[in-house]
Structures are given as structure tokens and as C-alpha cells.
Amino acid sequence: MRECMSAEVPAKMLAHIDRVVKLAGAFGEKYDLNVSEIKLAAQGHDLFRALSEKELLYKAQNMDLDIDPVELSSPVLLHGPLAAIELKERFGIKDSQVLETIKWHTTGHPEFSLESWAMFIADKVEPNKIAKNSDLQIVFDIASDSLEKAALTYIDIRIDESLKLGLQIHPMSISTRNALLSKFDAISNK
Numbered sequence: 001m002r003e004c005m006s007a008e009v010p011a012k013m014l015a016h017i018d019r020v021v022k023l024a025g026a027f028g029e030k031y032d033l034n035v036s037e038i039k040l041a042a043q044g045h046d047l048f049r050a051l052s053e054k055e056l057l058y059k060a061q062n063m064d065l066d067i068d069p070v071e072l073s074s075p076v077l078l079h080g081p082l083a084a085i086e087l088k089e090r091f092g093i094k095d096s097q098v099l100e101t102i103k104w105h106t107t108g109h110p111e112f113s114l115e116s117w118a119m120f121i122a123d124k125v126e127p128n129k130i131a132k133n134s135d136l137q138i139v140f141d142i143a144s145d146s147l148e149k150a151a152l153t154y155i156d157i158r159i160d161e162s163l164k165l166g167l168q169i170h171p172m173s174i175s176t177r178n179a180l181l182s183k184f185d186a187i188s189n190k
Helices: 002-006 011-030 035-044 053-062 069-073 075-091 096-103 114-125 127-132 134-143 147-165 171-188
Strands: none
Touching: 002 011, 002 035, 011 035, 011 114, 011 127, 035 075, 035 096, 035 114, 053 075, 069 075, 075 096, 096 114, 114 127, 114 134, 114 147, 127 134, 134 147, 147 171
């Protein structure tokens, strides 16, 4: 898949993907997860990230993708769902967990597995992203203890940023945050 992607994906994006694959694999090994599944999701997650908003909307409409109003307002959010469809149809990826991880890697999902969280967190805290935004270091640090707590921290950071900037928040981010909070509340109430 990497070879096919290299002809279509800009070099800077490929470098990001390579860093995510490496870090996601490290998280997988640390937590004794399915590393091959994690790396496959990481390899495909940003297949369409470099497309323009116009191209993303065009692809989404041509693929008959249901577009949430938030995605219409911020089409970059479509790159994950579109990549999941493309990887299934063009590359023959059948693993539903890998496809769901790719589909929801921007917002997270309430039913994410630890493998999905490993890829999600790696995408958010690969070294270049931390270098550009030191606020993400805390997410990386928390990931050494809990991928799910790191995910909640990241989602909270993004929601705070969106609120300060007056941006819309994807409903799946809210659902994911609520699911994580419920999980941690249930654990603390035992």
C-alpha cells in the first residue's frame, strides 16, 4: 500500500504517516496489542489528507457519503471516512476495525478498541506535531499510562481550542468524550 500511496500522497504527508506508523506500533507493543492492525490503520489514515476542501467534498458526494453539517463546514473532517472507503474498495482492506479506525481517526469513536486509540494518539502526538504545539506533550505523557485517558485529554484540548475560536465541534467528538467520561466514572465508582 505504501508504494501505491507514494505516487499520490505528498512527501511531507508520507513522512507524517511514517512517523505515525512507527509511534503507533510502539504504543501497540507497549500495551501488547495487535501491532499489524495498528500499523495498517496508521498507514492508510491520511491517504486523502492533502486534498483540498473542494476535492474532499467532490469525492464525498461521488461516493454517496452522508455528510454531517460540521463536515460541510470543515471538509477536512471527510478525509478519514473517504480514506476508509477507498482502502476497502481499492486496496481490498476488509478488517472492519482497521476501516473504522481510519474513518474516525480525527474525532475518535465511542467504540474504539485500544488498537484504534493507539493509532489515534500516535497521529496526534507524533514528534513533529508536538514540536509545533507543546500543549500536546501532556497527551504523549499520559499515553504512557493510558491510551484512553490520553485520548480524553486530547479531545478536551481540541474542544477548548474550538470553543475559544468559535468553531463547530463534530458530534462524534462529543459522543466520544462522553463515552470516555462514562467509562472512567464507572471505573472510579467501583
